[in-house]
Amino acid sequence: MGQYQGYEQYKDSGVEWLGDIPEHWEAVRLKHITNKIIDGAHFTPTYVSEGIPFLRVTDIVQAGSNSINMNNIKFIPEEEHEALSIRCKPEKGDLLYSKNGTIGVPRIVDWDFEFSIFVSLCLIKVIKQKISSEFLQYSLLGKLTETQINIGAKSNTVTNLHLDKIKEFWAALPPLEEQDAIAQFLDHKTTEIDQQKAKIKQAIDLLKEYRTALITNAVTGKIDVRQVPIPQP
Template identity: 30%
Template sequence: MTFDLAVETVAHAVPTTWKVEEFRRHATLVDEVNAGGNMPLLSLASTGIVSPRSEEGGMGKQIPSEATIERYWITRPGNLVVNPMWLIGGGIGVSRIAGAVSPDYRVYKIGSELFPPFLHHLLRSRPYRDQYRLYTRAETTFDRRVSKQDFHPMPLLIPPLEEQHRIAEFLDIETARIDQLASHMKAQDDLLAVRRRSVMARAWVPDCPSVRLGYFLQLVTSGPRGWGDYVSDDGNLFFRSANLRRDSINPNLNSVVRVAPPESAVAESVRSMVRRGDVLVGITGANTGWVARADESVIGANVSQHVCLLRPATEVIDGTWLAYIISSPMVQEKLLGSQYGGTKTQLSLPDLRDLRVPLPRLEDQSALNRSIDSELAQIEGQRQLRQRQLALLAERRQALITAAVTGQLDVTKFRSTSDI
């Protein structure tokens, strides 16, 4: 047999009691459709878990038509579900429940020589993830689809059935422990977010007189409409809502673009250009209310129509304090909360201009900035440490799976991860 490149490396090194055979010898496509539309709709997560759709009463974010629902494939416990457009992102897993999945997916019934939980781990291991990437032609939705012609001849590493059971049981226990530890770490991240909001609340000094913010702003404006049409490789930086962060007042320049506005737009270009000390606020969509302080990286940039530029009177208001006060829970509630308890998805310039906040003295603002900066730096350090720990756990999880399903690890020698 001629092996595919990514799996070939491990296929030649499996124990002599294992077989290496093509996937199509051990799996059959299921062609049972959801006629009548009675089966619950399921989704396949990138974690490999097949679960009921939760949004819109189980219909999902995009509600399919009745005719489409009747074309959904029925899957049953032990079937392999494959999302061929997202295999490189983890769109493959054995279902433990019955239901109906998208007609864009594939469902396979597994043969008797394979234990489905073992196959679940095998096809989610690193060599197979690398294999799926070799099968894709690009990163676009269409071109990253893994075809049946590539997937069906793919070699499988097949231990004796009893050994498959032992490997699957071992991995189920050990990955569950790793996942539980990761869940605890994510919960600690949530606590850090709560602590961050508490720190940001210090910018609100209740004993100070309340003022209308617009009285102390030199400029309240948003960028001109339609400038997205002028995005180019040169020109001015173009600060969009994508350059805001939810949990920081520092600009996010990971997705920065440049804009070359028309020559007739000189006045608009000058008006919407960022200066030192300016504060930028998202005013539309998912980033509404997110705040950035203009630092050296964005001075001279133009803002988009989805970003409000606030220019404080510097003899009264410090730009950093202004960014913190707008980010504080008190102001966010004022800006985003509606009369009926909903959340605004758009702010107007008067919303920001008419905002009333307590205004401490300039020297007190500076002191608050130093205190808040210091604590936020500590929180960010802990958050980054937690992210590194989570990344290491994910690497360990994947390494453990790969070692077990390729025969590099004799699972009979271990009782728990503490022994490894």
């Protein structure tokens, strides 16, 4: 891409929409580099004012952030959390992935408190000897996964991505050391891009304010437009 240099040698990945990958990389399915891919509770639990956090898609979908939205989190009794944890127990370092409604949003669990999840979220436990959560998170944000989502998503009243489809996702897999380097590079570059986006948004907001003020002043007689030269086309 542009100023970035590619690898010296590539090979056919064997996956049509993936194309060529570096010669020393592998094309693997997600189920072969994870210990568990499972969704959360298939029923609405008992909500209480204080208890164990119960996360839904809306709690992790927050543009430009790898955090969770703590403002509207639901809580469930500890005994219900313990029952749910037998089947699905999220832990620090795991990956959450939205699979219902707003789909395709990954979030690394980088907090220490215990919590349970709803069926709209998928829990992915990686095999750490094969792939890092940081690299997988970026991989799930890429065009390759977007293509597979479009193939695998089923739409009724909402969009749903089934677990069996997620397990069959393909990923391009470099060695672990290279995964770490890629994740660090993307951390740095995406932060730069997000900062630029914030500056552009601020400039747009200022231009909108200026536009509104200009219109208001012109139509209320605060400025004499007859004195303002207008360039001819």
